[in-house]
Amino acid sequence: MLASEKDQLRHEITAIAKKYEFHRSGLMPVLQHVQRAYHHISPEAMQEVADVFGIHPAEVHGVVSFYSFLSTKKKGKFIIRLCQTISCEMADKKAIATQLENDLGIKFGETTPDGMFTLEYTNCLGMCDQGPAMLVNDEVYTKVTPEGVADIIESYVKKFGAHVTHEEGAEK
Amino acid sequence: MSRHKTDLVIFSEIHVDQALKKALARERADLINEVRDSGLKGRGGAGFPTGTKWNLAGAAQGDRKFVVCNADEGEPGTFKDRVLLTDYAEQLIAGMVVAGYCIGAREGIIYLRGEYEYMMRGLKETMVAMRKRNLLGKDIAGKKGFEFDIHIHLGAGAYVCGEETALIESLEGHRGEPRNRPPFPVTTGYLGCPTVVNNVETFITAFHIIDKGAAWFRKFGTDKSTGTKLFSVSGDCARPGVYEFPMGITVANLLKEVGGENAKAVQIGGASGRCVARHEFGSTIAYEDIPTGGSIIVFGPHRNMLQVAKNFMEFFLEESCGQCTPCRYGTETLLEGIKLLEQKKCPMKYLRELISLGETMQVSSKCGLGQSAPNAFISILQNFKHEILAHPQGE
Numbered sequence A: 001m002l003a004s005e006k007d008q009l010r011h012e013i014t015a016i017a018k019k020y021e022f023h024r025s026g027l028m029p030v031l032q033h034v035q036r037a038y039h040h041i042s043p044e045a046m047q048e049v050a051d052v053f054g055i056h057p058a059e060v061h062g063v064v065s066f067y068s069f070l071s072t073k074k075k076g077k078f079i080i081r082l083c084q085t086i087s088c089e090m091a092d093k094k095a096i097a098t099q100l101e102n103d104l105g106i107k108f109g110e111t112t113p114d115g116m117f118t119l120e121y122t123n124c125l126g127m128c129d130q131g132p133a134m135l136v137n138d139e140v141y142t143k144v145t146p147e148g149v150a151d152i153i154e155s156y157v158k159k160f161g162a163h164v165t166h167e168e169g170a171e172k
Numbered sequence B: 001m002s003r004h005k006t007d008l009v010i011f012s013e014i015h016v017d018q019a020l021k022k023a024l025a026r027e028r029a030d031l032i033n034e035v036r037d038s039g040l041k042g043r044g045g046a047g048f049p050t051g052t053k054w055n056l057a058g059a060a061q062g063d064r065k066f067v068v069c070n071a072d073e074g075e076p077g078t079f080k081d082r083v084l085l086t087d088y089a090e091q092l093i094a095g096m097v098v099a100g101y102c103i104g105a106r107e108g109i110i111y112l113r114g115e116y117e118y119m120m121r122g123l124k125e126t127m128v129a130m131r132k133r134n135l136l137g138k139d140i141a142g143k144k145g146f147e148f149d150i151h152i153h154l155g156a157g158a159y160v161c162g163e164e165t166a167l168i169e170s171l172e173g174h175r176g177e178p179r180n181r182p183p184f185p186v187t188t189g190y191l192g193c194p195t196v197v198n199n200v201e202t203f204i205t206a207f208h209i210i211d212k213g214a215a216w217f218r219k220f221g222t223d224k225s226t227g228t229k230l231f232s233v234s235g236d237c238a239r240p241g242v243y244e245f246p247m248g249i250t251v252a253n254l255l256k257e258v259g260g261e262n263a264k265a266v267q268i269g270g271a272s273g274r275c276v277a278r279h280e281f282g283s284t285i286a287y288e289d290i291p292t293g294g295s296i297i298v299f300g301p302h303r304n305m306l307q308v309a310k311n312f313m314e315f316f317l318e319e320s321c322g323q324c325t326p327c328r329y330g331t332e333t334l335l336e337g338i339k340l341l342e343q344k345k346c347p348m349k350y351l352r353e354l355i356s357l358g359e360t361m362q363v364s365s366k367c368g369l370g371q372s373a374p375n376a377f378i379s380i381l382q383n384f385k386h387e388i389l390a391h392p393q394g395e
Helices: A003-019 A024-038 A043-053 A057-066 A086-090 A093-104 A146-163 B016-024 B028-038 B050-059 B080-087 B089-103 B114-132 B164-171 B200-212 B214-218 B251-258 B305-319 B325-342 B348-364 B368-372 B375-389
Strands: A078-083 A117-122 A134-136 A139-141 B066-071 B107-112 B149-154 B195-199 B228-235 B241-246 B265-268 B274-277 B295-299
Touching: A003 A024, A003 A043, A024 A043, A024 A057, A024 B149, A043 A057, A078 A093, A086 A093, A086 B228, A086 B295, A086 B305, A093 A117, A093 A146, B016 B089, B016 B200, B028 B050, B028 B089, B028 B200, B028 B214, B050 B089, B050 B195, B066 B089, B066 B164, B066 B200, B080 B089, B080 B114, B080 B200, B080 B228, B089 B107, B089 B114, B089 B195, B089 B200, B107 B114, B107 B164, B114 B149, B164 B195, B195 B200, B200 B214, B228 B251, B241 B251, B251 B265, B251 B295, B265 B375, B274 B375, B305 B325, B305 B375, B325 B348, B325 B368, B325 B375, B348 B368, B348 B375
Parallel strands: A078 A117, B066 B107, B066 B195, B107 B149, B228 B295
Antiparallel strands: A078 A134, A134 A139, B228 B241, B265 B274, B265 B295
């Protein structure tokens, strides 16, 4: 990590932690921000967060590893989370899972080589009456059909294209 | 949005501004008594009397107290809070304000599950609008000296955080591992302060009770399970969605309403609830018979019940926080057992051991997650042992 990147990260972390007066109750909001902005929480980031809150990095790692929406492994810009719980299972989530794998060319738990999409299972999304359901980042899709999968993916490719000139494009 | 039966308690008409103003004009003790007399029990599933909880937190000593809304709706098959948070947010917030008034709290927190992040904006907009109408903030509804405000804390994907002490741990920035109880949150909750944690539906129901009276609420339901309850209905039925029914409705009647008459079994209470087979369809859904947080999953005649048990056990294995041994090892061992059953390789002696292990988990796990993790497995085996042990025709 470059020194300038590290400064930037510390600046962002401090800004959020400050809102919570550096109390530990601000830890989750900080980690959620890092996850959103950097698509994972790196060891360096955990160290920075620990320094800002004045706690041991192992404490931060303990929290990151506990919650399924936080990760130490780099995720795609868009995380597709297909509900695997019973009602969606009964609504033939398997067909959606297969189509997602075919359309993205990856298996569950993997990220596309271009870093765009990560494919995961998740537990009950609270859309049991409208399954199969899935989340793409924080957007929810219900009654997904195998055919509809391709359109959803395509809409994100387009959306990303629109933002490419901004901060996301600068990463390359 | 997929909502049915809009007339009883929770879905009945209420004028939020007037009801809140009316409530805040009354004495705290009077409001708590109203809730206590109504017999309302926690709607998240655990069923603790709400009035008692508010009374304990109100009596607890502390300069700072908290009202926390448990919007970590994660029980498989439950989605009624989703509808309430989207379409009835004003009533929820008003209910929290009233709870704050009753216990003497100035701060409220909505713990919103990470999966519901898309609701954040709507909730914040509702709060902004209510602040403008002076229903949130300082001197609420003209009540001099009473201030109360709410912020939203977003979860990050952990079912166990629906357990109130795990939720508090999570709020404090820790792993969502349940605490030992006692002390209970009503005396030692968030940041060690007296804290009331209630489900979304509980706050809304209490708000209606305070407006319309305990006697009105008691007209619905049974003696021990007063009022109505929201049910989230999914699975093999013609009309899935959110329903409001009086407590004490029979399983058979509920199935008729939702178009699931030909079900071979119903899972009542989600993954942590129990699987009820046809011969028990005369049972009632109530705290004294079959309790539930409102999740109803209907299984049609063609469903493979072992696969259902497997899905639930995979869920618990993933969601167990791993803190206590019965739950950590138990969920894993039971899932392996289900896989043996799937392969038709499970000795009967071992199957009995598995059931005994499940019963041990029920009594020895630290929190509700581990205690209820084996419920579905045990009840499905009890009801469908023949089906599970038999080979399909022709094999």
